[in-house]
Amino acid sequence: MAKTTTISVRMDAELKNDAENILTFLGLTPSQAINVFYKQITFQNGLPFPIKIPKKKLNDISINAMEEKDLEEYSDPSELYEELEI
Numbered sequence: 001m002a003k004t005t006t007i008s009v010r011m012d013a014e015l016k017n018d019a020e021n022i023l024t025f026l027g028l029t030p031s032q033a034i035n036v037f038y039k040q041i042t043f044q045n046g047l048p049f050p051i052k053i054p055k056k057k058l059n060d061i062s063i064n065a066m067e068e069k070d071l072e073e074y075s076d077p078s079e080l081y082e083e084l085e086i
Contacts, residue, residue, distance in 0.1 A: 007034070 023033050040048035074080045
């Protein structure tokens with residue numbers, strides 16, 4: 001039998017419960033799911049899925065950045081053109 005080890009992870013309790021409910025439905029224990037995840041990391045030589053910022057989150061970040069800079073807001077491009085004297 002292969003040598004085993006233990007990992008300890010801190011996470012949000014609601015996230016843990018939600019994920020474990022899904023794993024139960026899939027017939028997997030948390031340990032089995034973590035083993036699958038780690039095996040995929042080694043097979044893929046990295047995370048087995050792309051890591052991206054969701055488009056909505058990007059829009060929120062852009063809006064927050066503009067608000068922090070106190071940028072002007074225009075109802076249509078012609079207002080901007082008028083101010084720029086184009």
